[in-house]
Structures are given as structure tokens and as C-alpha cells.
Amino acid sequence: xxxxxxxxxxxxxxxxxxxxxxxxxxxxxxxxxxxxxxxxxxxxxxxxxxxxxxxxxxxxxxxxxxxxxxxxxxxxxxxxxxxxxxxxxxxxxxxxxxxxxxxxxxxxxxxxxxxxxxxxxxxxxxxxxxxxxxxxxxxxxxxxxxxxxxxxxxxxxxxxxxxxxxxxx
Amino acid sequence: xxxxxxxxxxxxxxxxxxxxxxxxxxxxxxxxxxxxxxxxxxxxxxxxxxxxxxxxxxxxxxxxxxxxxxxxxxxxxxxxxxxxxxxxxxxxxxxxxxxxxxxxxxxxxxxxxxxxxxxxxxxxxxxxxxxxxxxxxxxxxxxxxxxxxxxxxxxxxxxxxxxxxxxxxxxxxxxxxxxxxxxxxxxxxxxxxxxxxxxxxxxxxxxxxxxxxxxxxxxxxxxxxxxxxxxxxxxxxxxxxxxxxxxxxxxxxxxxxxxxxxxxxxxxxxxxxxxxxxxxxxxxxxxxxxxxxxxxxxxxxxxxxxxxxxxxxxxxxxxxxxxxxxxxxxxxxxxxxxxxxxxxxxxxxxxxxxxxxxxxxxxxxxxxxxxxxxxxxxxxxxxxxxxxxxxxxxxxxxxxxxxxxxxxxxx
Amino acid sequence: xxxxxxxxxxxxxxxxxxxxxxxxxxxxxxxxxxxxxxxxxxxxxxxxxxxxxxxxxxxxxxxxxxxxxxxxxxxxxxxxxxxxxxxxxxxxxxxxxxxxxxxxxxxxxxxxxxxxxxxxxxxxxxxxxxxxxxxxxxxxxxxxxxxxxxxxxxxxxxxxxxxxxxxxxxxxxxx
Numbered sequence: 001x002x003x004x005x006x007x008x009x010x011x012x013x014x015x016x017x018x019x020x021x022x023x024x025x026x027x028x029x030x031x032x033x034x035x036x037x038x039x040x041x042x043x044x045x046x047x048x049x050x051x052x053x054x055x056x057x058x059x060x061x062x063x064x065x066x067x068x069x070x071x072x073x074x075x076x077x078x079x080x081x082x083x084x085x086x087x088x089x090x091x092x093x094x095x096x097x098x099x100x101x102x103x104x105x106x107x108x109x110x111x112x113x114x115x116x117x118x119x120x121x122x123x124x125x126x127x128x129x130x131x132x133x134x135x136x137x138x139x140x141x142x143x144x145x146x147x148x149x150x151x152x153x154x155x156x157x158x159x160x161x162x163x164x165x166x167x168x169x
Numbered sequence: 170x171x172x173x174x175x176x177x178x179x180x181x182x183x184x185x186x187x188x189x190x191x192x193x194x195x196x197x198x199x200x201x202x203x204x205x206x207x208x209x210x211x212x213x214x215x216x217x218x219x220x221x222x223x224x225x226x227x228x229x230x231x232x233x234x235x236x237x238x239x240x241x242x243x244x245x246x247x248x249x250x251x252x253x254x255x256x257x258x259x260x261x262x263x264x265x266x267x268x269x270x271x272x273x274x275x276x277x278x279x280x281x282x283x284x285x286x287x288x289x290x291x292x293x294x295x296x297x298x299x300x301x302x303x304x305x306x307x308x309x310x311x312x313x314x315x316x317x318x319x320x321x322x323x324x325x326x327x328x329x330x331x332x333x334x335x336x337x338x339x340x341x342x343x344x345x346x347x348x349x350x351x352x353x354x355x356x357x358x359x360x361x362x363x364x365x366x367x368x369x370x371x372x373x374x375x376x377x378x379x380x381x382x383x384x385x386x387x388x389x390x391x392x393x394x395x396x397x398x399x400x401x402x403x404x405x406x407x408x409x410x411x412x413x414x415x416x417x418x419x420x421x422x423x424x425x426x427x428x429x430x431x432x433x434x435x436x437x438x439x440x441x442x443x444x445x446x447x448x449x450x451x452x453x454x455x456x457x458x459x460x461x462x463x464x465x466x467x468x469x470x471x472x473x474x475x476x477x478x479x480x481x482x483x484x485x486x487x488x489x490x491x492x493x494x495x496x497x498x499x500x501x502x503x504x505x506x507x508x509x510x511x512x513x514x515x516x517x518x519x520x521x522x523x524x525x526x527x528x529x530x531x532x533x534x535x536x537x538x539x540x541x542x543x544x545x546x547x548x549x550x551x552x553x554x555x556x557x558x559x560x561x562x563x564x565x566x567x568x569x570x571x572x573x574x575x576x577x578x579x580x
Numbered sequence: 581x582x583x584x585x586x587x588x589x590x591x592x593x594x595x596x597x598x599x600x601x602x603x604x605x606x607x608x609x610x611x612x613x614x615x616x617x618x619x620x621x622x623x624x625x626x627x628x629x630x631x632x633x634x635x636x637x638x639x640x641x642x643x644x645x646x647x648x649x650x651x652x653x654x655x656x657x658x659x660x661x662x663x664x665x666x667x668x669x670x671x672x673x674x675x676x677x678x679x680x681x682x683x684x685x686x687x688x689x690x691x692x693x694x695x696x697x698x699x700x701x702x703x704x705x706x707x708x709x710x711x712x713x714x715x716x717x718x719x720x721x722x723x724x725x726x727x728x729x730x731x732x733x734x735x736x737x738x739x740x741x742x743x744x745x746x747x748x749x750x751x752x753x754x755x
Contacts, residue, residue, distance in 0.1 A: 028512050028514075029511075060523070060542060063538070063540040080514065080542070087423070111399070112547050112548075116547070140661045147695060154236070204669060211617050231661055232659060232661050233657055234659050234661065235694060259622060321629040338626075339622060339715050
């Protein structure tokens with residue numbers, strides 16, 4: 001398989017989805033990163049899966065992220081894709097506002113996304129529409145906030161024996 | 170007489186005319202609860218069983234969730250190494266080195282060859298330690314306790330080598346940004362040579378007891394099988410994926426830390442069942458020994474750390490005499506060194522698969538976002554599919570062969 | 581070999597108090613319940629293996645059934661999700677029972693001062709011996725176990741009826 005370079009991936013994506021849907025193009029230590037709209041995630045991932053040249057058929061990771069300063073685009077999801085046959089990695093990013101953090105689910109395409117999306121929901125409150133079982137996975141079930149968001153502290157607010165001034169917080 | 174007894178009994182209303190008896194097709198629930206002797210780590214599986222056959226499993230994880238990713242947003246980079254120790258605690262040097270490689274990629278530090286070779290030796294020793302635990306505990310779960318006791322002595326020997334290099338047995342915190350904290354001492358080299366002579370004999374003894382053992386083969390063949398397509402779809406990596414037939418090894422596909430200098434084979438199975446996973450891990454141990462032998466034979470001379478005064482602590486004698494060294498020492502220890510803005514993803518081949526670190530830095534002294542791509546978390550989702558239709562003892566053996574480690578799963 | 585308690589010895593007989601004899605028997609046949617959650621559990625596996633053998637101290641038979649166990653060895657981080665399970669296992673244990681808290685995480689939460697980790701199991705169950713370390717070496721775990729043996733030897737056989745013990749359990753909300 002001849003080496004697939006990042007320029008070919010960008011061209012293939014822009015040809016199929018249009019230039020204005022594929023933006024924020026950058027390269028980070030060799031890995032291409034591309035930002036897109038929330039509604040285009042599922043078509044793009046299907047296209048990358050089925051394309052006979054690109055063959056991005058392995059979902060390495062799905063990371064949630066919170067940027068409180070980016071108004072209207074606070075919560076984001078980064079999809080890490082890997083084409084095993086071409087040995088090329090790709091990051092697809094999408095952002096949504098914090099009042100309506102709705103993303104489509106990709107469990108139909110990748111079975112590994114099931115728990116990864118539950119983890120992103122548990123930590124950030126990102127709602128994946130169409131997910132078969134979107135409940136908390138790592139935290140206790142009756143927790144009422146999403147702990148990885150930047151406004152919440154690390155420590156348990158109810159502990160009474162550790163004096164914050166002495167611990168330098 | 171029997172009619173009167175039946176009226177007051179709770180079994181009134183049972184359909185006695187049903188073919189097979191009144192209890193056929195009633196599914197029962199069995200709680201393979203968080204504390205269980207045979208589950209390694211704390212996971213809960215609520216099994217729905219039809220008699221002896223498992224029909225479905227509902228999993229609960231998170232019983233040891235320690236919020237690593239949130240802690241990592243608070244700690245300077247070198248303090249996160251101690252967190253990575255506790256992820257896959259059977260092979261902590263691999264986690265440490267993976268984190269060091271990630272930060273070195275972000276900071277742009279070039280690690281000298283000798284340090285890379287020492288890192289390779291330590292990572293392969295950690296892989297040996299992890300596979301020794303997994304395979305011997307798999308044998309214990311089928312009833313063979315002797316293999317565990319025999320081969321565990323070599324694991325103690327590996328711990329002694331760790332102690333020579335970093336002082337600790339399990340939570341090693343090994344290496345620093347830019348290389349290693351100390352060179353391989355004469356005692357460490359001696360111990361590695363002893364290991365290279367003795368562990369092959371120990372492994373052969375263990376294999377002689379277990380690998381072609383009739384009982385072990387009957388318990389593990391065709392148990393918990395998964396096909397290569399389903400495994401790739403579920404995000405499997407590591408020995409579990411290689412047992413299913415896909416030869417994806419991060420060390421050969423995206424080599425890091427001079428792995429391209431070494432010659433080693435990547436063992437691949439055929440059926441993806443428990444026996445194949447056992448054999449793949451066993452063969453990987455032999456390949457690890459081969460890599461360590463090559464590394465020891467070709468160990469280059471040179472410095473064991475990079476010349477990066479902003480990130481690597483200066484030697485203590487310099488700190489007491491030299492002003493610059495004092496300032497660097499102060500800044501590094503207090504965590505005042507700023508990192509460049511950027512995002513980086515680095516993966517290493519852990520004992521269980523592709524262990525990845527996704528680091529987003531916004532220029533501060535702590536990461537903005539650090540995501541650990543833990544292989545255990547991702548492939549454990551496939552467990553219900555792998556045990557459907559098998560018996561409870563097969564489910565235990567399947568879980569044991571998958572090597573799910575709770576610390577890694579729940580970060 | 582264990583030391584014999586003080587008593588009167590003669591040709592073919594040995595007389596001592598019943599308490600010390602029962603204490604001797606109890607101390608040298610403790611059945612532990614290894615509640616291993618994380619890294620300290622791997623050090624416990626080393627303690628159980630042939631190099632640092634815990635079987636020499638009488639703890640050869642690990643009991644995973646709480647009813648048959650004497651010592652609850654909690655090894656590893658206890659998250660808040662797991663805390664009810666620890667309490668339930670402790671309640672299921674029959675008297676006499678001792679608790680050995682192994683590792684910094686079980687003693688006080690360890691390095692994880694977070695929202696999801698219980699800061700020490702002594703918030704929910706009474707602990708007899710604490711073994712600090714992260715993880716403690718097998719020799720330290722054995723030392724902690726030997727201190728439990730001292731407790732088992734010296735404590736009164738009717739500890740469960742003593743008012744201090746009852747007050748201690750009541751402070752945890754245990755009957």
C-alpha cells in the first residue's frame with residue numbers, strides 16, 4: 001500500500017463534504033487534525049470507514065474536552081481514528097454549546113464507542129443521541145454533576161479533616 | 170394427601186405439564202459480584218443464566234475510579250508519572266515510559282541512545298512481569314496452583330532489578346524526562362544476566378506443566394472465542410487482538426524508543442480463544458527475552474540522559490556550587506517550567522495493548538487535558554459477547570485470559 | 581514453631597490458662613479474607629507466593645467467604661462506589677474478626693485526595709492494624725499480620741461483650 005499522506009486525506013474529505021465543513025485543519029507531530037460540524041460526524045466516519053483507499057476502520061479513542069472560554073463551543077469530542085493498513089492516524093474534532101451538548105452516537109459503526117461515549121457522558125455531560133444505554137459508567141450512579149468540567153474542584157467538598165490552607169490549595 | 174400439601178406450598182400454580190418440567194426456560198440471575206475470588210480486580214457482572222448456560226451479562230465498572238484524569242489537570246508534568254504507575258500496576262515501567270515519551274514529544278527533547286536501550290530493557294522486563302502474572306493466574310483459575318508458585322520467583326527477581334534502578338518494586342516511577350535517573354549499575358547488569366539464564370528454564374518448567382496439559386487444554390480451547398472482525402470493531406489491541414489473528418503491535422507499526430533496532434517476531438493466533446491468548450502471551454515472553462538479550466549485547470556507551478537543563482534535574486554537586494544549576498533545580502522541583510502549547514498523542518505497546526496518552530497543553534505548568542487510552546477499558550466491553558452460551562467456569566477462565574486490570578480500567 | 585505460653589510443666593502434662601491456649605490457637609490459624617482491589621493486591625500476591633510465604637504464619641487457607649474468615653485484609657484504594665460493599669463484607673464476618681488495612685489508600689485515601697475516593701476505610705469500619713506504604717513491601721504486610729496475631733493472642737476471648745467494643749461498633753452504626 002503506497003503511503004497515504006495527510007494532503008490526500010484533506011482532499012478526499014473536502015471533495016466529499018465541501019470546504020466549509022472541514023475546517024481547523026492542522027498537523028500535530030505528524031497527525032492530521034480536522035474540525036467539523038456535529039451533524040457531519042456520522043457521515044464523515046462512515047465515509048472514512050468505507051473508502052477503499054483511506055480505510056480508517058479502527059477507533060482508537062474518543063475524548064471529551066471542555067473549553068469554558070469558547071462561548072457556544074464549550075464541549076467538544078475528539079475522535080482518534082487509525083488506519084491500520086496505511087498506518088496513518090487522524091483526529092476529528094467537533095464542538096457543541098454547553099446548553100445543548102448533543103452529539104450523534106457512532107455505536108452503529110464502532111462497537112468500542114459504547115463505553116467511550118458513556119465515559120464522555122459521565123465526565124462532561126455530553127449526550128449521545130441514539131446510544132443504547134447512556135448512563136454513568138465510572139462514577140457513582142446518583143452523582144448529580146459532571147466532574148471533569150472545569151468549574152468543579154478535584155477534592156470532595158464534604159471532607160472535614162484536610163485543612164486546605166495547610167495543603168496549599 | 171399430596172394435594173393438600175400442595176395447596177399451602179409456594180409452588181402452587183406451576184405448570185407441571187410443561188415439557189421438560191415446570192422450571193424449564195426460567196432464567197435466573199447470578200451476581201458475580203465485585204468481590205469474588207476469581208475475578209482479578211473488582212468488577213461486577215450480573216449474569217442471566219438459563220440453567221448452567223449464560224444468556225447475558227450486565228457489567229458494572231468503576232469500583233476503583235480514582236479520577237486520574239482530573240488529578241492530572243492539577244499536577245505538574247513530572248508528578249503525573251506517579252499516577253501512571255498505578256494504572257496497569259503489573260507492568261508499571263511501561264506506563265511510565267509511555268508518559269515520558271509523550272511529554273518528550275511535546276517538549277521536543279531528544280533522548281540519547283543508551284537511555285533508549287535501557288528504557289527498552291525495562292519495558293520488556295515489565296512485559297515479562299505482566300505476562301507471568303496473567304498466564305500463571307490463568308492456570309490457577311483452572312486449578313493449577315503449582316505453576317504460579319514456581320514462576321513467581323522470577324517475578325521477584327524482576328522486582329529486584331527494578332529496585333536496583335529506581336528503588337521501588339511495584340510503583341516504580343522510573344525514568345525522567347530526557348532519559349533515566351541513573352545508569353545501569355554493575356549489580357543490575359549482573360541480575361539481568363542471571364534472569365536471561367534462569368528465566369528460560371523457569372518458563373520451560375511452567376510450560377511443561379501447563380501448556381500441553383490435557384485438563385488445561387480442555388478447559389481453555391474453544392472457550393471465549395472472538396473473531397478478528399469483531400475484535401477490531403470492539404477496539405481490541407495487544408495479545409487479545411493478536412490471538413484473534415491480527416498482527417497489530419505498536420512496537421513494529423509505530424516504533425518508539427529505538428524498537429526499530431531490534432529483531433523480534435510478533436506472535437499471532439488463529440481462533441481468538443483462551444488457549445490462543447495463553448499461547449500468544451507465552452510466545453511474547455520468549456520474544457521479550459530475545460529483545461533484552463539483543464539490548465544487553467548492543468548496549469551503546471554514552472550519556473543516560475539528554476542535555477535538557479530545563480526539564481532534567483542537574484546533579485546535586487552542581488546545585489550546591491553553581492547558580493544556574495540552583496535556579497534550574499528550584500524551577501523544576503517547584504513545577505514552574507512552562508510547557509509549549511500543543512496537542513500530542515503517543516502510544517506504547519503495554520502489557521494489554523495500545524496504551525495511549527492524549528495530552529492537550531495550553532502553555533501552563535499542568536496539562537489542560539490528559540486522556541489515557543486504556544486498552545483494558547476498551548476491550549472489556551466485549552466480555553458479554555464472548556461468554557454468551559458458555560458456562561460459568563468458562564466465563565471465569567475467559568475473564569482471566571483477557572487480563573483485565575482494574576486500575577487500568579477505571580483510571 | 582511457636583512459643584508456649586507461661587504455665588506449669590511436668591512429665592507428660594502442661595497446665596496453663598484457657599485464655600492463653602485459645603489465644604495461641606487463634607493467632608496461629610487466622611484465615612484471611614484478601615479484599616484486594618489494586619496495586620497492594622499485587623504485593624499481597626507476592627506475600628502469598630513462595631518467596632515471602634504467608635502460609636508460615638498459619639494463613640495458608642485464604643477464605644473468600646466472609647463467614648469463614650477471621651481477618652479482613654483491605655488492600656488497595658476503596659472508592660466511594662465500593663464503600664458499601666466493604667461495609668457489607670465486614671458485617672457478614674462472624675466474631676472474632678479483625679481488620680488489617682494495607683496500603684496508604686486503605687489507611688487514609690493515599691495519594692488520591694479526590695471526590696471519588698474514600699479517605700480511609702476507618703470512616704466506615706473499625707480498623708485494628710494499619711500498614712502504611714505505597715505499596716508496602718511484603719515484609720511490612722507480614723509485620724502487620726504479626727501484630728494482628730499479637731492482638732489475637734492477647735485479647736480476651738469475650739471481646740465482643742466488652743462495653744468498649746460495643747461502643748466502638750455503635751460509633752460506626754454497626755449493631
